[in-house]
Amino acid sequence: MVAQLLGLxxxxxxxxxxxxxxxxxxxxxxxxxxxxETSVYGVVGKAVILExxxxxxxxxxxxxxxxxxxAIRAVVYDLGKGERIQQLAQTLGQxxxxxxxxxxxxxxxxxxxxxxxxxxxxxxxEQEPKVFYYYVHLTVRVPVxxxxxxxxxxxxxxxxxMWMRCNLENGTGPIQYVWQYxxxxxxxxxxxxxxxxxxxxxxxxxxxxxxxxxxxxxxVNSESSNRLWLDTIFGPDIPQIDVTPxxxxxxxxxxxxxxxxxxxxxxxxxxxxxxxWFYNNSQVYTGSQLTITKILRMHTGDYACLAQNxxxxxxxxxxxxxxxxxxxxxxxxxxxxxxLNYTALRLLCSWPGGLPSPSLHWTGLVNTxxxxxxxxxxxxxxxxxxxxxxxxxxxxxxxxIECSTRTYIPPAEPECFAYxxxxxxxxxxxxxxxxxxxxxxxxxxxxxGLAKGGEENSNILxxxxxxxxxGKPYTCHAKHPLxxxxxxxxxxxxxxxxxxxRRVVSVYEGSDVQLTCNLRANYLPVSEITWFNNxxxxxxxxxxxxxxxxxxxxxxxxxxxxxTQDSGEYRCSTSNAVGGTEINVTLxxxxxxxxxxxxxxxxxxxxxxxxxxxxEWRVENExxxxxxxxxxxxxxxxxxxxxxxxxxxxxxETEERISPPDWYSNIIQDPEVRIYTVGRLxxxxxxxxxxxxxxxxxxxxxxxxxxxxxxxxxxxxxVIGAAIGGMLFAAFLTALLLVFIIRNRNNNxxxxxx
Ligand SMILES: *C1O[C@H](CO)[C@@H](O)[C@H](O)[C@H]1NC(C)=O
Ligand SMILES: *[C@@H]1O[C@H](CO)[C@@H](O)[C@H](O)[C@H]1NC(C)=O
Ligand SMILES: *[C@@H]1O[C@H](CO)[C@@H](O)[C@H](O)[C@H]1NC(C)=O
Ligand SMILES: *[C@@H]1O[C@H](CO)[C@@H](O)[C@H](O)[C@H]1NC(C)=O
Ligand SMILES: *[C@@H]1O[C@H](CO)[C@@H](O)[C@H](O)[C@H]1NC(C)=O
Ligand SMILES: *[C@@H]1O[C@H](CO)[C@@H](O)[C@H](O)[C@H]1NC(C)=O
Ligand SMILES: *[C@@H]1O[C@H](CO)[C@@H](O)[C@H](O)[C@H]1NC(C)=O
Ligand SMILES: *[C@@H]1O[C@H](CO)[C@@H](O)[C@H](O)[C@H]1NC(C)=O
Ligand SMILES: *[C@@H]1O[C@H](CO)[C@@H](O)[C@H](O)[C@H]1NC(C)=O
Ligand SMILES: *[C@@H]1O[C@H](CO)[C@@H](O)[C@H](O)[C@H]1NC(C)=O
Numbered sequence: 001m002v003a004q005l006l007g008l009x010x011x012x013x014x015x016x017x018x019x020x021x022x023x024x025x026x027x028x029x030x031x032x033x034x035x036x037e038t039s040v041y042g043v044v045g046k047a048v049i050l051e052x053x054x055x056x057x058x059x060x061x062x063x064x065x066x067x068x069x070x071a072i073r074a075v076v077y078d079l080g081k082g083e084r085i086q087q088l089a090q091t092l093g094q095x096x097x098x099x100x101x102x103x104x105x106x107x108x109x110x111x112x113x114x115x116x117x118x119x120x121x122x123x124x125x126e127q128e129p130k131v132f133y134y135y136v137h138l139t140v141r142v143p144v145x146x147x148x149x150x151x152x153x154x155x156x157x158x159x160x161x162m163w164m165r166c167n168l169e170n171g172t173g174p175i176q177y178v179w180q181y182x183x184x185x186x187x188x189x190x191x192x193x194x195x196x197x198x199x200x201x202x203x204x205x206x207x208x209x210x211x212x213x214x215x216x217x218x219x220v221n222s223e224s225s226n227r228l229w230l231d232t233i234f235g236p237d238i239p240q241i242d243v244t245p246x247x248x249x250x251x252x253x254x255x256x257x258x259x260x261x262x263x264x265x266x267x268x269x270x271x272x273x274x275x276x277w278f279y280n281n282s283q284v285y286t287g288s289q290l291t292i293t294k295i296l297r298m299h300t301g302d303y304a305c306l307a308q309n310x311x312x313x314x315x316x317x318x319x320x321x322x323x324x325x326x327x328x329x330x331x332x333x334x335x336x337x338x339x340l341n342y343t344a345l346r347l348l349c350s351w352p353g354g355l356p357s358p359s360l361h362w363t364g365l366v367n368t369x370x371x372x373x374x375x376x377x378x379x380x381x382x383x384x385x386x387x388x389x390x391x392x393x394x395x396x397x398x399x400x401i402e403c404s405t406r407t408y409i410p411p412a413e414p415e416c417f418a419y420x421x422x423x424x425x426x427x428x429x430x431x432x433x434x435x436x437x438x439x440x441x442x443x444x445x446x447x448x449g450l451a452k453g454g455e456e457n458s459n460i461l462x463x464x465x466x467x468x469x470x471g472k473p474y475t476c477h478a479k480h481p482l483x484x485x486x487x488x489x490x491x492x493x494x495x496x497x498x499x500x501x502r503r504v505v506s507v508y509e510g511s512d513v514q515l516t517c518n519l520r521a522n523y524l525p526v527s528e529i530t531w532f533n534n535x536x537x538x539x540x541x542x543x544x545x546x547x548x549x550x551x552x553x554x555x556x557x558x559x560x561x562x563x564t565q566d567s568g569e570y571r572c573s574t575s576n577a578v579g580g581t582e583i584n585v586t587l588x589x590x591x592x593x594x595x596x597x598x599x600x601x602x603x604x605x606x607x608x609x610x611x612x613x614x615x616e617w618r619v620e621n622e623x624x625x626x627x628x629x630x631x632x633x634x635x636x637x638x639x640x641x642x643x644x645x646x647x648x649x650x651x652x653e654t655e656e657r658i659s660p661p662d663w664y665s666n667i668i669q670d671p672e673v674r675i676y677t678v679g680r681l682x683x684x685x686x687x688x689x690x691x692x693x694x695x696x697x698x699x700x701x702x703x704x705x706x707x708x709x710x711x712x713x714x715x716x717x718x719v720i721g722a723a724i725g726g727m728l729f730a731a732f733l734t735a736l737l738l739v740f741i742i743r744n745r746n747n748n749x750x751x752x753x754x
Contacts, residue, residue: 495579534568
């Protein structure tokens with residue numbers, strides 16, 4: 001039995017396992033050896049149990065074959081006399097046989113224990129022995145040690161490439177590597193994994209920023225490295241600008257005037273951005289938030305935020321346009337105008353200025369698109385007096401402002417009148433229909449298709465003077481949108497006709513006479529009446545003429561008429577745009593009848609001084625025309641030098657007398673006077689006297705001229721007698737005149753007409 005065992009051992013030793021098995025099978029094919037193979041995995045330093053059959057065999061031998069060698073070496077055996085641990089076992093860890101079995105336990109497993117353990121077990125030796133070979137492949141594994149992470153760059157710039165390596169000292173392969181990524185918030189995720197300990201990270205971005213660790217795992221364990229912070233350098237991105245209060249339009253941002261506006265600029269960047277603000281390309285502020293308190297319309301413009309990464313020396317910029325809205329000044333203005341050829345109304349509402357333009361709408365209008373500022377209203381169904389209100393609102397105003405407009409028909413009727421320009425060049429036909437809202441339209445129609453287009457409120461048809469048609473109507477039409485019917489007024493022009501009370505006026509000279517001239521009717525246009533005197537000269541108000549005039553008549557008074565000056569044809573004339581006319585008035589100035597002849601009865605110096613002459617006269621044949629006074633005249637006839645008592649040369653005196661003699665007149669206006677004394681005469685001169693009677697303006701025949709007589713001293717009583725006789729005669733004449741006057745007082749008019 002020992003031989004068998006030894007033989008077996010012998011057989012076992014020299015060859016490889018396969019040979020040995022083949023050989024054993026060859027020995028005894030009937031008594032087949034049973035082979036069983038298992039694999040056992042152990043971890044270095046730990047314990048492992050290697051089984052050798054389920055029951056305790058009668059004998060067993062544990063052997064060990066180092067990998068890479070063929071030699072099989074005994075480790076421990078028990079041939080029935082107890083276990084015999086070989087020296088080899090010391091290199092294989094703390095090897096003990098588990099009692100009551102053939103299993104061995106190896107504690108503190110060394111790497112050297114890695115190899116093939118073979119347990120040859122013999123059962124039932126006393127009877128028919130059974131042989132089992134248990135092959136136990138022991139794999140000794142090394143746990144992974146704590147790895148440590150290495151990065152090529154812990155602050156990579158965005159877009160660059162880097163690597164991460166998971167360094168490991170010990171560990172049996174295969175080893176799996178997992179790179180973990182931990183966000184700031186502590187969320188951990190697998191970033192990469194594989195069986196190599198290095199990974200390349202291309203195109204690094206900011207999302208890669210965070211904690212990294214690597215985990216190395218093998219069949220034994222798994223170990224995690226310490227975490228390492230990866231800080232991606234990037235930016236700045238294009239800044240984002242937040243405007244508060246937020247209001248955006250298609251033109252950009254908007255703000256209301258006087259608001260406080262804050263512009264916040266943010267640009268992602270590592271390290272953090274530095275900000276500079278620009279307004280219309282001028283730097284205005286450094287910092288992320290630009291605040292404008294009480295923004296004004298002049299602050300409209302472009303705002304740019306420049307973000308800088310000072311580490312990378314990179315920058316980015318964003319520009320926004322900010323419009324400051326402001327309301328229009330004042331309030332909206334409402335108006336109404338005619339539309340559709342004065343058959344409808346157009347309401348207009350306007351409120352200029354403001355940004356954006358204010359919104360305007362008419363209130364209380366139905367069936368109209370009242371979003372429009374100009375609204376068209378058909379005039380049907382409208383009251384003649386209506387109020388329309390337009391509301392104006394603007395986003396910068398809390399309250400809307402309204403305006404209103406009223407429509408009404410002109411209060412009066414259309415009025416037509418005509419007048420002539422001062423220089424009589426034009427005739428103006430004026431038509432007016434004032435007041436009213438909207439304004440009315442006026443147009444003219446005249447004879448022969450004459451027309452003048454429409455004008456509002458008033459319309460003047462201008463005709464060249466004299467071209468107007470007499471007797472034909474000129475019609476002014478007036479249309480107001482609030483009235484369906486057209487109103488009219490009409491002018492019919494006629495040439496004037498003049499009348500006078502008397503065609504021939506006769507009057508005694510010296511009186512005032514009135515000539516009258518009046519228009520038969522009131523003609524359009526009003527034409528002025530002009531008087532021309534008997535010389536054909538236009539009459540003005542003078543001392544001679546008094547002109548009294550209205551538009552309808554003109555009375556000419558000729559003052560203090562004189563037969564030769566004032567007699568004749570007087571003409572009264574007028575004309576208007578359609579014609580002229582004149583009438584003649586014949587003025588006949590009658591003279592008074594010739595006064596009776598007068599005879600000088602006494603012409604005498606009243607003293608020797610010869611400087612006063614006393615005259616006395618007598619009216620002949622008093623039954624003729626009356627008299628109103630006398631003209632007493634004297635004239636120089638000659639001079640007696642000697643009588644003057646002067647040394648002056650007489651030749652000289654004679655020469656003086658050569659000039660034609662003049663009659664010197666004394667007017668005596670009292671018809672009763674018969675005696676008169678002419679004084680301040682030159683004593684040396686010889687005079688002649690005469691007298692003429694006067695009846696108003698009519699001068700009678702002069703009496704025979706008489707030279708004064710020298711006074712006589714002894715004729716005194718005769719003189720007195722003559723004087724008394726003269727006085728008596730004069731009294732008689734006066735009585736006669738009085739009788740004449742009294743008799744004719746009532747039927748002796750100053751003028752008479754024929
Ligand atoms: C002579 O006449 C002249 C002019 O007539 C006069 O100036 C002068 O005084 C006279 N002489 C005498 C003596 O009367
Ligand atoms: C790696 O194994 C060697 C030898 O077994 C040991 O000396 C060393 O301490 C191990 N290293 C680590 C990190 O466990
Ligand atoms: C952590 O990650 C999980 C899954 O990846 C996700 O559902 C969760 O929202 C994350 N939590 C945070 C705080 O990011
Ligand atoms: C990483 O990149 C290096 C060079 O860029 C290359 O040699 C290496 O093969 C790459 N490794 C992996 C795992 O891609
Ligand atoms: C980073 O992550 C965010 C959210 O997951 C994503 O929207 C963004 O595009 C990422 N950025 C880059 C550079 O990949
Ligand atoms: C800024 O620019 C805007 C638009 O170009 C312009 O309307 C505004 O007047 C400018 N402001 C100043 C102060 O130049
Ligand atoms: C306007 O109205 C007037 C009469 O009311 C008419 O004569 C004129 O032809 C009209 N004009 C138009 C353009 O309809
Ligand atoms: C002028 O004459 C008219 C008659 O033609 C007459 O009626 C009127 O009273 C006169 N006026 C004056 C102020 O005499
Ligand atoms: C009026 O008198 C003027 C002359 O004095 C004469 O030429 C003219 O024909 C007269 N007119 C009339 C209407 O009698
Ligand atoms: C009046 O005198 C004139 C001239 O002296 C004379 O012709 C005339 O007959 C006289 N008349 C009378 C009525 O005597």
